[in-house]
Amino acid sequence: MSVQAARDLRRRGHLRLDATIAGAATVVGPFEAQGPLGHLFDRVVQEELCGENSYERAERCLMRKAVELLLDHSGASAAEVDLLVAGDLLDQITTTNFAARDLGMPLLGVYSACATTSESLLLAGLAVTAGSAGSAVAATASHHLSAERQYRYPLELGVQRVPTAQWTATGGAAFLLGSGGDGSARIVAATVGEVQDYGLKDPNNMGAAMAPAAADTILRHLRARGQTSRDYDLILTGDLARAGLPLLGELLAEEREHPGHRLQDAGVLLYAESQDVHAGGSGAVCSALVLGSLVLPRLRRGEMRRALLVATGSLHSPRSYQQGESIPSVAHAVELEAIV
Amino acid sequence: MEPKEYRQRVQRLEQPRPVARNALWAFVVGGGICLIGQVVQSGLMAVGYNEETVRAPTAIIMVFLGAAGTALGFYDQLAKIGGMGANLPITGFSNAVVAPAMEFKQEGPIMGTGARIFQVAGPVIAYGLLAAFVVGIVRYALVGATP
Numbered sequence: 001m002s003v004q005a006a007r008d009l010r011r012r013g014h015l016r017l018d019a020t021i022a023g024a025a026t027v028v029g030p031f032e033a034q035g036p037l038g039h040l041f042d043r044v045v046q047e048e049l050c051g052e053n054s055y056e057r058a059e060r061c062l063m064r065k066a067v068e069l070l071l072d073h074s075g076a077s078a079a080e081v082d083l084l085v086a087g088d089l090l091d092q093i094t095t096t097n098f099a100a101r102d103l104g105m106p107l108l109g110v111y112s113a114c115a116t117t118s119e120s121l122l123l124a125g126l127a128v129t130a131g132s133a134g135s136a137v138a139a140t141a142s143h144h145l146s147a148e149r150q151y152r153y154p155l156e157l158g159v160q161r162v163p164t165a166q167w168t169a170t171g172g173a174a175f176l177l178g179s180g181g182d183g184s185a186r187i188v189a190a191t192v193g194e195v196q197d198y199g200l201k202d203p204n205n206m207g208a209a210m211a212p213a214a215a216d217t218i219l220r221h222l223r224a225r226g227q228t229s230r231d232y233d234l235i236l237t238g239d240l241a242r243a244g245l246p247l248l249g250e251l252l253a254e255e256r257e258h259p260g261h262r263l264q265d266a267g268v269l270l271y272a273e274s275q276d277v278h279a280g281g282s283g284a285v286c287s288a289l290v291l292g293s294l295v296l297p298r299l300r301r302g303e304m305r306r307a308l309l310v311a312t313g314s315l316h317s318p319r320s321y322q323q324g325e326s327i328p329s330v331a332h333a334v335e336l337e338a339i340v
Numbered sequence: 341m342e343p344k345e346y347r348q349r350v351q352r353l354e355q356p357r358p359v360a361r362n363a364l365w366a367f368v369v370g371g372g373i374c375l376i377g378q379v380v381q382s383g384l385m386a387v388g389y390n391e392e393t394v395r396a397p398t399a400i401i402m403v404f405l406g407a408a409g410t411a412l413g414f415y416d417q418l419a420k421i422g423g424m425g426a427n428l429p430i431t432g433f434s435n436a437v438v439a440p441a442m443e444f445k446q447e448g449p450i451m452g453t454g455a456r457i458f459q460v461a462g463p464v465i466a467y468g469l470l471a472a473f474v475v476g477i478v479r480y481a482l483v484g485a486t487p
Binding site: 053054149153154155156157158159160161162163164197198199200205208212243246247250251254 | 341343344346347349350353354355356357358362410411413415416418419420422423426427432435436438439440442443444446459460
């Protein structure tokens with residue numbers, strides 16, 4: 001292999017981007033509002049149904065509300081948005097497709113389970129960097145009860161959860177990306193994740209299944225950028241939770257990366273231990289809620305200089321699990337820099 | 341780290357389930373349900389049912405209690421604490437039928453509730469019938485038809 005080819009391989013999946021996050025909006029359910037970040041969200045819906053008659057519709061309502069709130073905050077209209085990149089967890093990403101029906105924006109629907117936040121930011125950032133979109137919205141939503149219906153058991157069925165199980169977050173989040181100008185942070189680079197599968201099969205321990213994907217993406221990103229974890233104030237994984245985060249620490253330590261307290265997980269931050277969510281939060285919106293409510297404001301205020309969002313997704317389906325297959329997972333990284 | 345080594349590490353680090361506490365609560369909850377069942381049975385016998393005839397009405401009342409607890413959103417909380425202690429008695433079977441019936445109401449009476457009411461209890465019914473059939477054959481082979 002030539003030297004040139006070796007260099008290209010090391011930079012595989014790595015993208016240099018130049019987009020500004022001009023605004024963010026977060027909407028959460030009542031349970032998330034009781035968590036440690038409760039006071040930081042933009043809006044709380046007072047009931048799980050969001051005024052609808054099914055939890056699937058409620059999830060759409062959350063995505064729609066987040067995008068509408070974002071436009072409201074930013075003083076923009078739907079007609080001024082060139083592109084909506086969004087995704088969710090439900091079959092055929094119905095939340096996204098049905099919400100976009102009401103929003104009236106050109107839509108790219110994406111799916112990478114709970115890695116959707118960084119995938120949609122990455123794609124929206126790419127469109128803005130390329131100049132093909134003047135402004136783009138990245139959005140995601142998930143709902144605890146619609147996810148339970150799809151992935152697990154009927155809501156009223158008596159089931160005992162295991163300690164490694166996670167709690168799908170209820171909420172919607174949206175981010176407005178533009179080129180230059182004012183904003184809370186800049187997206188300067190991203191690394192597209194490679195699907196990893198270490199042969200784990202337990203959907204009640206998704207953190208362990210996803211940690212190798214997060215490790216691979218973080219290491220590839222750092223190498224492509226010539227950085228170490230010490231160049232970051234925060235490396236935020238999506239939803240490895242209390243079961244997966246220590247495993248990621250070990251995988252990184254093996255490659256001589258010791259991020260220490262810089263490495264945090266949105267699933268751990270979103271809920272208090274007293275909320276009985278077992279290992280922590282999960283869901284497509286989990287990392288987006290922490291990004292919008294905690295990370296972006298800190299970057300804007302200059303309390304942080306550089307952060308890496310590494311949203312992680314378990315790519316199994318109830319059917320693949322029932323057929324005895326292991327859980328493939330992916331993580332996409334988006335590097336955020338404070339605007340001077 | 342090799343996938344195999346990683347899987348072993350995951351198993352080693354996995355937080356153990358609180359087996360002793362779970363077993364204790366299963367005993368308390370399961371025992372409590374059985375105690376209620378005993379009270380119901382004794383009550384029925386006091387009003388004239390005998391050992392033979394009391395079984396069906398007791399089961400019917402317990403199934404009703406399980407269904408009512410499910411509909412009121414109380415049974416899943418009980419099972420969260422009691423685990424198998426809440427799942428195993430007939431009230432748990434009732435919960436396993438009523439919960440999907442409620443759940444899939446949104447998909448309509450035919451493709452929803454009708455098609456999926458036995459989603460959880462289905463295997464119990466299917467293999468219960470199969471086991472009864474096998475036991476019946478074995479009994480027939482051993483002692484022949486009952487006169």
